[in-house]
Amino acid sequence: MNVFISYSRKNGNVALKLSEHLSQSGVSPWLDLWNLNAGEDWNQKIAAAIEAAEAFVVLVGPGAEPDRLQRFEWQQIIEHEFYLDATKPMIPVVIDSTEIPGFLRTRNALVVNTSSIDFKSLADRIAEALGKPDATIDPVQLKRGREAREQAVKSLKEYSLELEREDVTRAGLRGLK
């Protein structure tokens, strides 16, 4: 299976070691370090690799913000809306308790600590999950998401009603002047 590895370049060593172990587990990781050459249009090659990927492993953190290249990768994944495709395995690997971005929230995340990563075990867990796309979805988060969606629609309605009430009040005050 052709798996795109998305990572912040400060996690270069983690991405490299994980990709090596994934290769030994029968997975074909697409890692920029192995596939980009000097003189090429890197963005174009990364975008093409994301479009061709059958699955994604996304290293998240440490720190809340992805770096520039990873932000580009996420934009590609999001703009193609691959994260909304339940048949496409997407596995977040969260490093050092980083807050997970919204688009990965409904996926089952593997949480690791940089100081003690067992790469073989992590690669085996990822390889196993890749074989069962349904297992990469977190049903609890999906249920919470449905509730949040209902709440969002309700909140928008409340906001709309509040604005209408204020509008009527202001119109009344203008009428008094």
Added chain:
Amino acid sequence: MSSSARTSRAPVCAVSSNTVPAAYEKSVFINCPFDDDFQPLFHAIVLTVAARGFTPRCARETEGQADPRIVRIARGLMESKYSIHDLSRYQGQGADNLGRFNMPLELGIALGMRYLKEGTPAWHNWVALVPEKFVHQKFISDLAGFDPPDHDQQPPTVIRKVAAWLSMQPDFTQPTPTAKTILEAYPSFCDRLADAKADSLGTLTWPSIIKSAQVVVSGMPSV
């Protein structure tokens, strides 16, 4: 402030309006031109924000209040965890060919909130939308390194870019309407706005924009 307070209402701030029942972490303040030329893009942003499960806010919400406009904008920003700043109109206008600096000024307020309030419940995140072909590197070069999303002044691109940025935020949840669904609903949203404008004798108010968005969004399928 406790985390429970964070999930209910805006953080207490010196210029709180006390009027809007929108949760801080779901409020997205939209900072863009409000003139007729920009209206299709403004409406595209409003619809996308609402469809993605957030509450659109903007300076038009407090039109008619006595406070100066910049105070109303600062207040709206402080009540919103997120903000969208469109910097795509960068050329001079009118007979004197003067540039307008309101958008960058207001982006500056958001930047201040982003970095001064990092790690606090009032943490803020922003995005600047810029014109295509990296022109922004000439007129606002200090944004170098942020790779702000660019657009071609067309609603489909703006919808795609705003939907993508919102999806990256920690308060985004699934299921959600796809960008394609939002784009397909956009013409019916515009039709509703045209009707609302006609009903109000040519004036399109913020309450009627939000009401139209709410009606359109509540009928959208989500995945």
